[in-house]
Amino acid sequence: MSARVAVVRFPGSNCETESLAAVERAGGDARLIDYRDTDLHGAAAVILPGGFAYGDYLRSGAIARFSPIMAAVRAHAAAGGVVLGICNGFQILCEARLLPGALLHNAQQRFVARPVDVRIERNDTACTADYRVGEVIRIPVAHGEGRFVASPDVLTQLDRDNCVLMRYVQVDGTDVPHNPNGSTDDIAGICNAAGTVLGFMPHPERLADASLGSDVGQRFFTSLVKRVVTRAAA
Amino acid sequence: MTSAIEAEAFPGERTVTDEVLREHKLNATEQAAIRNILGRTPTLTEVGIFSALWSEHCSYKHTKAVLRTFPTTGSQVVQGPGENAGVLRLPDGWAVAFKIESHNHPSAVEPYQGAATGVGGILRDVFTMGARPVAVLNSLRLGPLDDARNRYLFAGIVKGVGDYGNCVGVPTLGGEVCFSPSYTGNPLVNAMAVGLLREADLITARAHGVGNILLAVGARTGRDGIHGASFASEDLTAESQKRRPQVQVGDPFTEKLLLEASLELITGGYIVAIQDMGAAGLTSSSAEMAARGGVGVELDTSRVPVREPGMTPYEILLSESQERMLVVAEPHRIDEIRAVCQKWDLDAAPIGQVTDDGIYRVVHEGRVVAAIPGQELVDGCPMYSPPARESAAAIARRSATPTAAAPDHVAALERLLDAPTIASKRWVFEQYDGTVRAGTVVTPGSDAGVLQVAGTQFGIAMTVDCNARHVALDPYEGGKAAVAEAARNLACSGARPLGITDCLNFGNPEKPEVFFQFVEACRGIADACRAFDTPVTGGNVSLYNQNPLGAIDPTPTVGMIGLVRDISTVVPTHFRESGDPILLLGRVSGHLGGSAYWAEVLDATVGAPPPIDLVAERALQEVLIAAAEARLLRSAHDLSDGGLAVALAECCMGGPWATSTFGAEVDLANHADQVSDEGWLFGEDGARALVSCRAEHVLQLQHVAREHGVTCHLLGLVGEVDGDLLIRRHERRWHWPVRHLRQVYSDAIPRRMTPPARSA
Amino acid sequence: MKIRVHVRIVPRQGLLDPQGQAVEHALGALGFDGMQDVRVGKAIELHIEAASAAVARATAERMCEQLLANPVTEDFAIEIGA
């Protein structure tokens, strides 16, 4: 049985096609859902893909969070359903308060598009089970607003509940800053305590096909698909 | 000739006098031609229309005759020059649409918006062909970075290119950046877009079908970028001050919606024709669509959705507001078209129709404000063939030699790697998303960008190139060299060159020495394209690029597309394995004229650049492609600026994000013994590439080279990880720690762009 | 009555403001001195149709709370213009 994964397209989404493809390649049944829809049509997991929803005008994610589909996404998350935000999707989740903190303009005030090295901090989540804790993978980022900030209280809580999903790390020999945007505590992605609502800046869906050089990102999607299949079977 | 067709002035408009005509840059010959076409004095609206369509940008009045000498045909050509973009055939029913365009002047005034809207415009040219944009490239020229204004322009332009392409979701896969004093005050911003389509979905911009409706789709029309003449043609009052022409502002978000809506309209078969409202806006798009289709049109400018109240037909016609399309459709399709547009949150407003009388007619609030025979409007501009003569100064420069004392070769290579034109462009392309859409095989930082055609095993490779220093010193050889370098970059990646688009950036063509450069560079491009079977499928001419000291260096940028039959055979640029043999393909004659070594190290931009042997270039391409397809190569990098020494250093330093570098040991003894050390290290002879392969493939590779008559020098071996670069020639040795070179190369641009520390 | 409203949104005190720092640095390089605490945020201008300035202000406040400002990182101030 294949699991239904909804990929939401907002006006200005750019990465929905590769997100759909990554899910399909992992054996999932991926469906595109329009932002004006109000129903997830039975999807077991939702992906908010990368891009520039509403042009990222005002603040990235600020306008998108009011899209009609977001009520269903919120309800899904509240019911323990899996919600995954990649890049712009992460920004939307923060704006929608489905994840804490905020993503601000990169410290260097420039867009950054390059590979980064991230360490997987948790593998008991809905999309990292196929990685080892502590595993370092190299995947691309491409964002102008990726500097994660949160109040000291929130940071403490993230730590306590083990909610940091991945961190930028220094790998020997690199001559670019390991942290591409000045993010607090090198945070590249976070999740809720249950590991069901997740957001991160890097783009694993862009490294999901070995014929293009590397498929090190594909395990996010195999993990996700396995997870929703198991839950559906249970 | 034509009997007069009447049109009346729009109320409140200035009367058309000789003064007004001159302000619109219409000379006496052109004024006479207009009166002859109309059989009367034009209205102000008509003057605006003529001045736009008879500008160099739209009419090519100085350059058409020269452009006709380009080869434009070949079995791979689906669409040659004349449409919004050229189209080349790919395997399996696929095709690639591509085009390059300049946005030099707007970028000089407002770098961020100028560059951004340049990218926006060229993307629209590609998707109006029915192609989905899959890549952007950009070629940038600026004055040196020690000048604050140049730094400001550079930062703004790069941010503009990046923000626009990033937001629309099209990866930027290549480009070039060169710095030279001739671009101070007149930067060049050339943007190229590449799109993929099914050949069967190709659509052209030809209006036809009398009674068909014209629709404006996308953004509303404001007073953006209206020809300066309209401002000048009014008395200066507080009111007119408020109405002065405005900088065009890009809205990539609307572009993205427009892109999706346009492709849906095209592939769904809802429309007959579509064209971007680009330079000269509604005027040129409507007139050109009508002329191509051999029909007339009637536009009602009072029905065009506007952003500001009180816009005159003149302003509406000439506005260069961005993110707008002109669509032609059968009347019964309008509701469906509106529904598609609505789905993408866009307006579609009927603003006119196709007519059978061949007249280009504009109505505003029931009044005919322009009525011009359409064919004459588009084709009737007087053509010029200005005199072309090389200046004595240019001739003298070509035979000059440097006078400065040369530093040692170790220091010279470091100076070259620190020259911003040669140094790593990481600071630039780090701001460009190169991997969105997940089809990218090779991101910037290699010889060519490569992407996979989704669902197939093949890919396309792309590059933009021009060595303007060579063109300045010898326009003919420089023109050839631009095409040759582009082809070499593709072949090094394992791609077969298919065709080019060109962006011809020159000074004032009415100056004989400038027109000489133009004619000769074009002759060079044409000869090279013929030799390589890479026809010209389109391009763009940008003239009058002048700085306070004179014309810019002539800069005919060449954008080239190639086919990689199997993306698993793509060859990387940099060394990959210690112990791999290093070979140099091609003959070494040590030509230093026009070299970066002379220019950057000896501070002398002089000498005759190397003559380009087109037969040798073609042979080299064939060797590289054959070797790539046979999987004989581990790396391949063409030799260009800075010659062998720079190429070796680049191969050793690794790609922009590499975590390790390689040393190399190279021995030049017993190769081309007649060549000087400088010539060997820094000469810029064409038709050469530096490759590495597995030891067991050397013989096979030498065999392939021999078969094509290409010399092959076995120079040495790739060294240890993080090792040193060592070049030996008999008893002479030059030696560099590669980590140090990498730092020099990587920091050259960032260190110049970092704001200076506050002085104490 | 059409009322002009200026909204000022600035990064919350205590939060690092790299853009403000960069501007401060650049101003210093241009020879300006004696400035401090440069912070860069957003200025939003709009016209609101309202019965009184007080009503317009209240509306603008709700706009800020709901959309214009991010309560996690930003403070806002509203001014009623001419």
Place this chain on the structure above:
Amino acid sequence: MKIRVHVRIVPRQGLLDPQGQAVEHALGALGFDGMQDVRVGKAIELHIEAASAAVARATAERMCEQLLANPVTEDFAIEIGA
């Protein structure tokens, strides 16, 4: 004397302001009505050490002309704060 200065920089009238449009649209969708001409620009706050408010204003003006505002696309306004 340390003087607090507010600088407001907004896109020039007549110039397309896609961000302003998007915000206007979004506010409308949230049920706010009766607003018009939404424009989004930059707010810059700083302290200037100056002998008087007039001097601080003049300094801020030069800052805008030289760095803070883009003379081609933006207008600025300066306010001396509390």
